[in-house]
Each structure stands twice: as C-alpha cells, then as structure tokens.
Amino acid sequence: MNPTPAHTAISRRQTIVATTIGNGLEIFDFTVYGFLALVIGKLFFPTFSGYGQLLLTVATFGVGFIMRPLGGIVIGAYADRAGRKKAMTLTIFLMALGCAVIAFTPTYATIGVAAPVLVVLARLIQGFSAGGEVGASTTLLVEHATPQNRGYMASWQFASQGLGVMLGAVVVGMLTFTLSPQSMESWGWRVPFFIGMLIAPVGIYIRRHLNESLEITPDQGAKPRESSLRIVCTQHGGTVLAAILTMVGGTTAAYVITFYMPTYAVRELGLAPSVALFGAAITGLILFLASPLVGALSDRVGRKPLIFWSRVFLVLLIYPGFFWLNASPTPVVLFVVLGVLSLGLVGQTAPSITMLPEMFPKAVRASGMSLVYSVGVALFGGFAPFISTWLLNATGSKLAPAWYLVAMTAVSLLGLIWLRDHTGRDIDAAGSHA
Secondary structure, rough: OOHHHHHHHHHHHHHHHHHHHHHHHHHHHHHHHOOOOHHHHHHOOOOOOHHHHHHHHHHHHHHHHOHHHHHHHHHHHHHHHHOOOHHHHHHHHHHHHHHHHHHHHHHHHHHOOOHHHHHHHHHHHHHHHHHHHHHHHHHHHHHHHOOOOOHHHHHHHHHHHHHHHHHHHHHHHHHHHOOOOOOOHOOOHHHHHHHHHHEEEEEEEEHHHHOOOOOOEEEEEEEOOOHHHHHHHHHHHHHHHHHHHHHHHHHHHHHHHHHHHHHHHHHHHOOOHHHHHHHHHHHHHHHHHHHHHHHHHHHOHHHHHHHHHHHHHHHHHHHHHHHHHOOOOOOOHHHHHHHHHHHHHHHHHHHHHHHHHHHOHHHHHHHHHHHHHHHHHHHHHHHHHHHHHHHHHHHHHOOEEEEEHHHHHHHHHHHHHHOOOOOOOOOOOOOOOO
C-alpha cells in the first residue's frame, strides 16, 4: 500500500527532527574542541609559547579533517550499500568514541607526550566519523523530499550544524563564565566532552526510528558491484572537481566565522572568553533559524543565484567588518559583525548543501556527496583557523584573516560556472545526471 500524503508529510517531519537532533549533537562533539582551543593548548602543549600552543591546537583541530575524505569514501560507500540509517548510526557511535578518548586523557603534565598523541588519535576518529555523517544524512533528507521542497529539506542539515555550534558555544560559555580559570583548566574543560559521550544512546535511538530511503534488494549483496568511488570519479569526475571548487568559499567562511572568531576575539581583540562564545552562540542560532528559510527560498529562485549573490555580499562586507571590529573591539560590534557575516554565510551554504547530493544519481549519491564535502572541508575548512593564525603572525596584521576569506570566497565563484542547477527537477529520473 502506498503511503498517503498525510503519512508522507509526517515521515518528512520525523526525518527532519531525527536528522537535526542527531547531527546537531554530533556537530556539538566535533566543535567544542575548537571553542576550547586556548585551554587545550595550555594543557597539552605547555612547552611552547602562547602562539605555539594556539598554532598546535588549531593544527590538531585541522588533523580531524585529514580523515574526513577517508571517512567520506568508506562510510559513503557503506551508506550506498547498506542504507543511510546504518551509516548514520555508525558515525554517531564513532564521534562519541572520540569524545570519550579526549574526556579521559590526562594532560601533558601527567603523561607527557602521550597526551597530545591521544588527542590527535581522538581527532582522527572524529574526523573519520564526520566525513561520512554529512553525506549520509543529507542524502537521506534529499531522498525524503519532493522536487519542489528539496532545498527546504536538505537545509536542515546546515541548520543542525548551527544547532550543534550554538549548544557547544552555550555549554563552553557557561563553564567559562561560572568557573574560575583554575577550575576550568583542572576539570571544567572536560565537561563538554563527557556530555558528548552521552549522544551515542540518544542518537542511536532517534535514528533507529528513521525511514530508510535506499531500496535494498535481496540479491544486492549476492553479486559483485563496481566501487562507488570508482563510479563517482570516472563518470562524474568533472562534477566532483567543480563542486570541490565551489565548496572553497562556503567551508572557509563557515570555519572562520563560526569556529575561529571566538579565538580571534579573545586573543587579538582582548574580549572576554564568555563574550566571544556568546557571539558564537548567536552565529549558531542564526544558522539554525535562517537555514530552512533560505533553503525554501532556493526552491523558488534556484540554488545558483542565491549562492552567487550571497558570496558577493560576503566579499563586499568581510573586510569592512574586520576593520570595524578592530577599530571598535566591543561586544556589541562583535555581535553585529558576526550576525551580518552569518547571514551571508547561510545564504550560500544552505543552497550549497542541497546542490551537492542533487548532482549524483541515487546509487552513488551518498558516496559522491561525502567525497565532495569531506575533501572540500579537509583542504580548505579544517585548516582555515590554522592558516588564519599563521597569517596573523607572518604579516603582523589583524586583518589578514579577512583578506584570506575574501580571496577564498572570490575563487569559489568560479566553480559555479560548471555546475548544473537541478532546482525543481526529478533527480532520480533517467538521464538527469547525464
């Protein structure tokens, strides 16, 4: 019996809620490390200068992204074979495992060099998990949508990332505000990672009740099947390269605005950590609330126009925003600048997160989406805080991150030229990806 429209609508709402909560909790795990960069640097890299501690900490943050392409390939292929639900359950377990390793690892003062080694191991596990999570969950959202509301459905992927960022910033901000520096360094920094450990049973329970969108035939595993990665690279190689280039602007902006700005506000502007984290919470809230609205708008006007004009908006306002922030480093100015830049960010990322799975056929959709997203984030997003920190020291200019962000955003406009806009089309119809 075919599902009625009412049942289909309920299924879509359940998919949105389950994916948003699960992915939001998972992003929370991955991002609290970035918000605790200054504390972790002091505890795990104490033999270096303040600059060296920060550089190594943000480099360790970036290390997690090295594993993203591998996680995207392996878990993406698993999602295309065994189903989206099983892949999403695996990723949430691995993310919690990485959190547990960080939560229980003694500091450098206790076990020496083994401490940062264990932290790197945990980040590698989390990176592997995150590499497969976005592809599987976004594909599930797209496949539960109609051609007329795919932008709205898929945008909840980025909304859930905003939710995770907001929760991470709120938790770390509350700890920073209520605890003394001594208590924060002694035990307070571990609290978010212990919270992250609790996501496994909650996330697994939520995702167990999702409706699978991939039809798996009984004989699917009985005969050899060509590698999903090979199909993506040989039949859709041009699309992959153009999509990764398009990813440059969005992922660089996301990781500078969302994850690096709290560190920048404290270290370069002299603002209180609680103020900086409140700013990050504002960013997360804007991403959470605005993403579905922008996604729905993309269903009406198309993905490419929104991405293009949002990037033009960012290119024009990034430098003035950083300049104003350095000229008047106050909490109000920080909140205004982050709010404005976040609107430009969500204007490009919500449509982009929909375009990626739309470009691949269903049989390799999770693999293609995971490969493009994880490689793009690994090459340009994960190391954006590291590059920004290095540029600040190399140039001596507090505006260096702004120029880097402007350059990456402008370059990414080129990728849009070679990508097809599938807005409103049936992406599962024969010949739709020819």
